[in-house]
Amino acid sequence: MPPSFGHQITIEKTPSYAESKLALQRIHRFNSSIKLIVIVRDPVIRLQSSYAHAMSKFPKPNVTFMKWCGGNKASLIQRMSFVSHVTNIFNIFSRGQIIVLSEEALEFNPAEMMHQVETFLGLKSAFTKDAFIFNRQKGFYCLNVNNSRYKVISKHIKTDPRTGCFSKSKGRAHPQVDSALFKNLVILAQPYNEKLFRLIQKRFEWSNLENFTVKERTEI
Numbered sequence: 001m002p003p004s005f006g007h008q009i010t011i012e013k014t015p016s017y018a019e020s021k022l023a024l025q026r027i028h029r030f031n032s033s034i035k036l037i038v039i040v041r042d043p044v045i046r047l048q049s050s051y052a053h054a055m056s057k058f059p060k061p062n063v064t065f066m067k068w069c070g071g072n073k074a075s076l077i078q079r080m081s082f083v084s085h086v087t088n089i090f091n092i093f094s095r096g097q098i099i100v101l102s103e104e105a106l107e108f109n110p111a112e113m114m115h116q117v118e119t120f121l122g123l124k125s126a127f128t129k130d131a132f133i134f135n136r137q138k139g140f141y142c143l144n145v146n147n148s149r150y151k152v153i154s155k156h157i158k159t160d161p162r163t164g165c166f167s168k169s170k171g172r173a174h175p176q177v178d179s180a181l182f183k184n185l186v187i188l189a190q191p192y193n194e195k196l197f198r199l200i201q202k203r204f205e206w207s208n209l210e211n212f213t214v215k216e217r218t219e220i
């Protein structure tokens, strides 16, 4: 951890820590009052995102999303279920130390989500609505480079200074998904989503059999 002054807080971002009980226990030993921000995502979209990530690192043109998912139900469930990881976090840390947020909230309402994070961390509010601007080409909210705080914010958050957007690796095109496969994935994920919602005592509007639609961004 880099040193920080009394008026600063240090933030560290390593998603894989959440998947390791040992890492969580070691973090607790390091600082038992640390605050944790857990961001989860619609698991079916998360799976598409993992595929896009894997293909960009090691391109395999013949490996379609369906092939990549494979027929191993247990392995798919393992990749789409977050509840066991979040249970570990809840068992090791007290509830007041943890905030569970969704990628969807970050993607579609970044100002509101940043406000929640600032409140949770006990910080003064810095991110107002006009700190963000929707970029049609990117398809995401980006930082508003014309906002008076952009200069300060951009010292800490790496974005393209012309657009205020994250790099190409954030917001990759997702694979087109066959609707039968999508439905099967939704069915597999749903019981684990419900367990997670019960644990965290809030719900996210993730793909389910009632609102069933294949969400596609762009074909790759």
Ligand SMILES: Nc1ncnc2c1ncn2[C@@H]1O[C@H](COP(=O)(O)OS(=O)(=O)O)[C@@H](OP(=O)(O)O)[C@H]1O
Residues within 6 Å of the ligand: 048, 049, 050, 052, 053, 103, 106, 107, 140, 141, 142, 166, 169, 170, 171, 172, 173
């Ligand atoms: N504003 C904005 N700009 C760009 N990307 C955004 C934004 N808000 C949310 N997201 C989603 O964040 C996903 C990338 O998150 P991570 O940085 O944690 O992923 S990774 O480290 O690259 O694996 C990335 O996932 P993919 O779309 O699957 O690439 C985005 O969907």
